[in-house]
Amino acid sequence: MSRVRCLVFNAALGALDYRVPEGMDAPAGSVVVLPLGPRQILGVVWDDGELPGDDYPAHKLRAVLEVLPVPPLPAPLRRLISWCADYYLAPLSAVARMTLSSSAALKGGGTVTEYRLTGVEPARMTPQRLQALDLLQGEQATMRELAEIAGVSEAVLRGMLGQGLLEAVLVDSDRPYPEPDPRFAQPALEGEQAAAAAEMVAAVSAHAFQPFLLDGVTGSGKTETYFEAVAAALEAGRQVLVLLPEIALTAAFLGRFEARFGVAPVTWHSSLKASERRRAWRQVAFGGAKVVVGARSALFLPFADLGLVVVDEAHEVAFKQDDGVRYNARDVAVMRGHFEQVPVVLASATPALESLQMAEAGRYRRLVLPSRFGGATLPKIEIVNLTEMQPPRGRWLAPPLVEALADRLAKGEQSLLFLNRRGYAPLTLCRHCGFRFKCPNCSAWLVEHRLSQRLACHHCGHEVPPPPVCPECGEPDCLVACGPGVERIADEVGELLPGARVAVVTSDTLASPAAAAEFVAQAEAKAIDVIVGTQLVTKGFHFPELTLVGVVDADMGLDGGDLRAAERTYQQIAQVAGRAGRGAKAGAVLIQTRHPKAAVIAALASGERDAFYAAETEARREAGAPPFGRWAAIIVSSEDEAEAREAARAIGGTRPDEPGVLILGPAPAPLSLLRGRHRYRLLIAARRSAEVQKLIRTWLAPLRMPPGVRVAVDIDPYSFV
Numbered sequence: 001m002s003r004v005r006c007l008v009f010n011a012a013l014g015a016l017d018y019r020v021p022e023g024m025d026a027p028a029g030s031v032v033v034l035p036l037g038p039r040q041i042l043g044v045v046w047d048d049g050e051l052p053g054d055d056y057p058a059h060k061l062r063a064v065l066e067v068l069p070v071p072p073l074p075a076p077l078r079r080l081i082s083w084c085a086d087y088y089l090a091p092l093s094a095v096a097r098m099t100l101s102s103s104a105a106l107k108g109g110g111t112v113t114e115y116r117l118t119g120v121e122p123a124r125m126t127p128q129r130l131q132a133l134d135l136l137q138g139e140q141a142t143m144r145e146l147a148e149i150a151g152v153s154e155a156v157l158r159g160m161l162g163q164g165l166l167e168a169v170l171v172d173s174d175r176p177y178p179e180p181d182p183r184f185a186q187p188a189l190e191g192e193q194a195a196a197a198a199e200m201v202a203a204v205s206a207h208a209f210q211p212f213l214l215d216g217v218t219g220s221g222k223t224e225t226y227f228e229a230v231a232a233a234l235e236a237g238r239q240v241l242v243l244l245p246e247i248a249l250t251a252a253f254l255g256r257f258e259a260r261f262g263v264a265p266v267t268w269h270s271s272l273k274a275s276e277r278r279r280a281w282r283q284v285a286f287g288g289a290k291v292v293v294g295a296r297s298a299l300f301l302p303f304a305d306l307g308l309v310v311v312d313e314a315h316e317v318a319f320k321q322d323d324g325v326r327y328n329a330r331d332v333a334v335m336r337g338h339f340e341q342v343p344v345v346l347a348s349a350t351p352a353l354e355s356l357q358m359a360e361a362g363r364y365r366r367l368v369l370p371s372r373f374g375g376a377t378l379p380k381i382e383i384v385n386l387t388e389m390q391p392p393r394g395r396w397l398a399p400p401l402v403e404a405l406a407d408r409l410a411k412g413e414q415s416l417l418f419l420n421r422r423g424y425a426p427l428t429l430c431r432h433c434g435f436r437f438k439c440p441n442c443s444a445w446l447v448e449h450r451l452s453q454r455l456a457c458h459h460c461g462h463e464v465p466p467p468p469v470c471p472e473c474g475e476p477d478c479l480v481a482c483g484p485g486v487e488r489i490a491d492e493v494g495e496l497l498p499g500a501r502v503a504v505v506t507s508d509t510l511a512s513p514a515a516a517a518e519f520v521a522q523a524e525a526k527a528i529d530v531i532v533g534t535q536l537v538t539k540g541f542h543f544p545e546l547t548l549v550g551v552v553d554a555d556m557g558l559d560g561g562d563l564r565a566a567e568r569t570y571q572q573i574a575q576v577a578g579r580a581g582r583g584a585k586a587g588a589v590l591i592q593t594r595h596p597k598a599a600v601i602a603a604l605a606s607g608e609r610d611a612f613y614a615a616e617t618e619a620r621r622e623a624g625a626p627p628f629g630r631w632a633a634i635i636v637s638s639e640d641e642a643e644a645r646e647a648a649r650a651i652g653g654t655r656p657d658e659p660g661v662l663i664l665g666p667a668p669a670p671l672s673l674l675r676g677r678h679r680y681r682l683l684i685a686a687r688r689s690a691e692v693q694k695l696i697r698t699w700l701a702p703l704r705m706p707p708g709v710r711v712a713v714d715i716d717p718y719s720f721v
């Protein structure tokens, strides 16, 4: 009889032992159905000796009920899951659950019935049918998903099915994806591109772990260059994972991929339909999905034969997940490459300081693309000193920027204004009594969104329509908007340049890949004159006719005292500046600031990136901050403020005393109320050599917290709110 220890998806249960019945094959990694009391639960057979368990007597063991029809999770992936759980102090089951991310896929292949429009005109039109006919153009999905897309009930759709307006289509969830062709349209690489590509290609062929930092200025052709490594992996018959920081970038990426490889890659993100998830997951596991492009969650997919991992825009903070398992996808990607024994490419024009440091230390191989492709020049950067040139009252664009916008409009060229603030105004108050609109669940102001006519909290999603009278003093029509958001800047552009076609681009307006694709198409067709956007438009996009970038408020990210404030400001502004002048026409960038002498602004203006990074690196080294020290945060929260405070104090009271480890706090978090929970923070700052995880584990393990208290550990934190 063979005995297996299984990981089950309930952290409280730990690992459980089962018996493998005669004739059943259940090697490590097998996804299995297990009996537990009267229930059946999902589990994964784990490696012998890896998980602690008890010596439950062999004759009492219950038998594994079934091995699910998917390949066992491969050994490198199991090691990655274990590593993540250890490193990020997360329950193993929580990490493993990120791998088993399609429950339908586990049940095997099969057919799904989907529906689509037939093109038949209805005998009787109703407003709901009209809406469905409009919104379902080009869609094919299950009834439930179509109902969601169309915003009508399933009953309406069933009625349409009965009338022949919709038809059923049987979809095989195991149908293969078309294979990308590595030789479909090979570009001729320029000298430095070719040299960088050759190194990456060699590493792919060697099938050995090798992290690369592909450090190329904006528009240098990093994508084309790493595509050669992708091609090499395809030639070798292996799979590739490309991680992008946001779904909004996927649309542009798909087009470029298809132009190079003949077909679109497989996509993986949270807005996939259930049937697409099932198909993608299974094809990844069986090796039929050759190239997967996805958000950070794609990192835990069960690739059958991975040959290369690429993290594009690798400096992006969006790779850090700040709830559930708090991991950094950039770092986990490197670990995945390590366990899979394959190269990992981190591509960026503004690498994270951590990544540059790793290159400096010789752990990553740095590949440099110093100039733009095709002779395009980097844009000219000018500072607009707002203390000398003020916009008129109630406006945010200073005269030089307005002039430059008017000039581009007259020439038929495109402009981009960057302000990292969604909505119309960040604060709304009553002119009469001074009342400020605050979120009831968070310590944050409500942000006015005029397009959707809402006051919204950007932390918890709480929304209210703007009230006709002040809720405090009852005065009608008394609300004033304070400060600018992108919508307000768009209004200002509309007033200053009446003919301009203005597009607001934020996560609100580009919520889906389809919306993003539409925006890219419009911008490429020159149907947009001025783009006003948040950080979403700072990277990845390539619009050759865009010749002017205006940074509305360069100082915004600098206050707050965040560890990475200067670095992030540098990255965002350098990235958005990089959108200008990518084609034949030269670009210009105007940066509005009240602090032209601040080191980061001066570095942007002079283009002295290396000097800026060097100074930043020295400051971090002196402060013992990451990457020279290890930081971790403990966040204690409860719906009850006193309970949160007490729990945080109790944790603080048992703090370990170790040389080289400094523990600060507990202190109320800057965002002291979030989604209805009161929050306290502790910060652990340790020497690089300290075993921070072990220290936290032994510190927190004996503490018993009231059920309403949550204690979250954030290793290498990015957020300090």
Ligand SMILES: Nc1ncnc2c1ncn2[C@@H]1O[C@H](COP(=O)(O)OP(=O)(O)OP(=O)(O)O)[C@@H](O)[C@H]1O
Pocket (backbone or CB within 6 Å): 187, 188, 189, 190, 193, 216, 217, 218, 219, 220, 221, 222, 223, 224, 225, 348, 349, 373, 539, 540, 541, 542, 578
């Ligand atoms: N060798 C090449 N042959 C043909 N076209 C190229 C080549 N290299 C780059 N390009 C083109 O130049 C443009 C800029 O390249 P790309 O977008 O890959 O730059 P990037 O370095 O990724 O830029 P960013 O970091 O600013 O997003 C693209 O349109 C790309 O197709």
Ligand SMILES: [Zn+2]
Pocket (backbone or CB within 6 Å): 439, 440, 441, 442, 444, 457, 458, 459, 460, 461, 462, 675
């Ligand atoms: Zn809120």
